[in-house]
Amino acid sequence: MKHVRNTIKATAALAAMLASAPAIAAWEPTKPVEIVVAAGAGGASDQMARMMQAAIQKNNLMKQPMVVSLKGGASGAEALMYMKSSDGDANKVLIAYSLIYMLPLSAKIPFNWRELTPVSVVAMDQFVLWDNAAGPKTVKEFIAAAKAAASPFKMGGTGSKREDHVLTVFMEQKTGAKFSYLPYKSGGEAATQLVGNHTEANVNNPSENLEVWRAGQVRALCVFDKERISYKTKVTETQSWNDIPTCKEEGLDVQYLMLRAMFLPGKVTAEQVAFYVDLFQKVTQTTEYKEYMEKQALKPVFLTGKDMLKFLEEDDKLNASLMNQAGFVAK
Amino acid sequence: MSNTEIEIVVEDPTAPEADSPVVTSVRVVDVTVSLLLLVLAAVLGFDNWRTGIAWDSTGPQAGYFPFYLSIILAGASLYGLVAAFRSRKEARETFVTRAQLRRVMQVFVPTLLFCLAVQFLGLYVASFGLIAAFMRLVGRIALWKSLLTAFLFTAIMFLTFDVAFDVIMPKGPLERAMGR
Amino acid sequence: MEALGLLMHGFAVLLTWKTLTLMMVGLVLGIFVGVLPGLGGPNGVAILLPLTFTMDPTSAIVMLSCIYWGALFGGAITSILFNIPGEAWSVATTFDGYPMAQQGRAAEALTAAFTSSFIGSLAAVLLITFLAPMISSFALKFGPPEFFSVYLLTFCSFVGLGREAKHKTVISMSLGLLLAGIGMDTVSGQLRMTFGSNDLLRGVNFLVAVIGLFGISEILLTMEERLALRGHAAGISLKVVLKVWRELPRYWVTLLRSSFIGCWLGITPGGAIAASFMGYNLAKRFSKDPESFGKGRIEGVFAPETAAHASGTAALLPMLALGIPGSGTAAILLGGLMVWGLNPGPLLFVEHKDFVWGLIASMYLGNVVGLVLVLTTVPIFASILRVPFAAVAPMIVVSCAIGAYAIQNAMFDIWLMLGFGVVGYVFKKIGIPLAPFTLALVLGNRAEDAFRLSMIGAGGDMKVFWSNGLVGSITTLAIVLLFWPVIERVFAGAGRLMRPAKA
Secondary structure, eight states: HHHHHHHHHHHHHHHHHTEEEEEEEEOOSSSOOEESSSOOOTHHHHHHHHHHHHHHHHHOOSSOEEEEEOOOOOGHHHHHHHHTTTTOOOTEEEEOOTTHHHHHHHHHOOOOOGEEEEEEEEEEOOEEEEEEEOOSSSSHHHHHHHHHHSSSEEEESSSSSHHHHHHHHHHHHHHOOOOOOOOEHHHHHHHHHHHHHHSSSOOOOOHHHHHHHHHTTTEEEEEEESSSSOOSSSSSOOHHHHHHHHTTTTTTTOOEEEEEEEOSSSOOOOHHHHHHHHHHHHHHHHHHHHHHHHTTTTTTEEEEEHHHHHHHHHHHHHHHHHHHTOOOOOO | OOOTOOEEEETTTTOOTTTTOOOEHHHHHHHHHHHHHHHHHHHHHHHHHOOOEEEEEEEOOOTTHHHHHHHHHHHHHHHHHHHHHHHHHHHHEEEEEEHHHHHHHHHHHHHHHHHHHHHHHOOOHHHHHHHHHHIIIOOOOOOHHHHHHHHHHHHHHHHHIIIIIIIOOOOOHHHHHTOO | HHHHHHHHHHHHOOOOOHHHHHHHHHHHHHHHHHHHHTTOOOHHHHGGGGGTSSSHHHHHHHHHHHHHHHHHHHHHHHHHHHHHOGGGGGGHHHHHHHHHHHHHOOOHHHHHHHHHHHHHHHHHHHHHHHHHHHHHHTTTTOOHOOOHHHHHHHHHHHHHHOOHHHHHHHHHHHHHHHHHOOOOEEETTEEEEEETOOHHHHHHHHHHHHHIIIHHHHHHHHHHEEEEEEEEEEEOOOOHHHHHHHGGOOOOOOHHHHHHHHHHHHHSSSHHHHHHHHHHHHHHEEEEEEETTTOOOOOOHHHHHHHHHHHHHHHHHHHHSSSSSSHHHHHHHHHHHHHHHOSSTTTHHHHHHHHHHHHHHHHHHHHHHHHHHHHHHHHHHHHGGGGOOOHOOOOOOOHHHHHHHHHTOOOOOOOHHHHHHHHHHHHHHOOOOOHHHHHHHHHHHHHHHHHHEEEEEETSSSGGGSSSSHHHHHHHEEEEHHHHHHHHHHHHHHHHHHHHHHO
């Protein structure tokens, strides 16, 4: 039922977008638009929301101002419930990531992303395996050291039973090494704890470890993607993002990419969706967006309408199966 | 030396009389609070017990700390209950006199109504209403002064939060009619 | 000297028109809330905090710390002119300040109070300036066990050193810790104590609690009492100021002693109140003429004000460096830091140099500007008290509601605030201290997470809390402080046994 409704909605959105091709959207927000962040201040989602806010304001993409509203309570569940309860309110946009699939499974939160209105996928985020600059130099050495260690290696990450935790479990399953996973409140905390040698490794997003990497305090071992990150400008003294090998190259066959996507609440009109599709498409063409993608080593992607729905359904299945295999689904 | 000295005298015509009858003693309130805390401790303790209070291989489960905290809270409240029963001092101490209670209710009830009004009418309308009504009815201040103060204060708050800082406050029918 | 270079950098960050304007606005707002009945430092900062959410962290903290300075100055105004201490630590100021005002020496007393606050804060700021760089090198040693031991130290010192009945401190703290646990547990990713409610999902925000506990409950309490005021407004002339300043050197021992006491006690939690009394009592004990204290002696204003402000300022050091607030206001500022995404703790000095040194520089500037401002505007602020309470009370209620709502844009929080208002009113009247509650609400989750992360890391071995010198000594100190009353009694007993033997 829901599925059908959504497909209709998406087709309508697409039709509306085509109809209003030269960007004269029929609908426009009449009051400040809230961009809802499902994470704490300073996290990757927050930074991205602020980038969009700046891009929209500097390039005059919208008449009304955009307000960032942080709803990181309960590991982001607060934002999901907030969006769910705002049916029909087109002045709220959620900047979502994989929590939309994982939280309902791990914490039994009564939420389904199909109840919201997908607008567009704006980027894909990478995961990198990092260790302390004084630690093992390659993935092989790292795995060997982890296996040989008397007490399990400590792996830092953000939150429990989420993407970082899943990746850790998969590394255990693929290599046979044991890790104890330490869930911190934010990626920033996980980064500094790695620098202080309180953990042996973490699987942070590039943006979360960027500063300590540039300071030469941590080492990037491998990236959890099929191909290397494309950016070739030097980030540290000696390395660019492109210099980080993929984990598969290094013999660790684990891949994971995380979506960064925009959602409106449920029950909004096709014109409203069309306005935002157009808005975020324009955002992806701004220099602010492009610079941000490169600086944070994100994969620029833009999916909307049917393509997005197809992607979401597949991504949902993939995440659900990962969560099941890791044993993180609450009974 | 300081010839700029000015005497400030503020009289309070509605001040509570000193000889008003006592409504309740500190002991009664102390006992009530202890009992309420015991109930709270029991409810929270039960919920945490359901969540899991064991000590896993990786340290305590989610309910472990809150569960034992609720036991500590229950213990301290029980101790408080006994101490309050035995304390003669608390029995003699006045918690609140009738006149005082009336004055406290004069603020509490409007505040309660204000919170209700925020929910349905939006914050700005409610705050205009609260300030004007409170000044007029409780403070017996001239009607025009009350209305003007309420209007000015509400307007300043609106300009600061909604216009200058983009902090979105609860809105009601009036704001919707004005298109905000 | 690295510290000086960084400090100069801090001044460079501050010396823009925008920041200076914010400072002035903050100071005026601060004095305003300091003078208003039913507000005061922590309440004022709590209510005005949401105003700064849309600013960048440096401007925000500059403005907030100026509100804080302003509130401290404002507290002195009401203590001296009206015998109403705005904060607990202004109580000692009233002992000699109010008699002075009654004798027509209000201007002198005010000048003395402002000047000595300035001296006290300056001493503490100097301390912070020179200790701060050392903290950053110390920073990276902090892992989960170290963090936990520091939190433990804070909690234990509250229970062990608090003056209230022990069981009431325990009630207050365990209730705070329990409420802090509501919502999602970070370590297991499970929900707890939410009873299926969406509003409880995000947990109890401590700022909402603070606004209710302090702001709303204070209105209820103020209303209950007789509001008649009788006091003296005073204009301060340059002549009086110069006269007091000429007398200053005579009291250098008192000033120095109080600064030292303040700095020392400020670093330990809950210090400012103790510091002001200790400063006053020691000045009295060492005075050649202790009888004249309490009858309007200028030294009796110098001593507590210097100590209170030195400790109020020094309290910011443990807050920034370890995430442990030394005072109620520092606890609220701590919450603010977290809202801006700055994690207080040793790493703050490494990761956000601009912010830390901007704040330290703003302490210097805020003090100077504040001193000038209060000396010139006392009569205006004193006349605020003539505004009828019936007009002030509803405005405070509205400000509280705006503050509570703005934190998370949730209507539920306004109701929560009201509930905490009632709780605060009842707790204050039956002697359950609110400070441990607030502290527990701020630090509860962090302490629990730190403990559980230590356990995961160590495979469930408690010995991790004594695994190195740093964590071991902090943990041991925490346990000593928890049992301090017992230890004190044993020592006192031993002392009694020794004395007859000596004699």
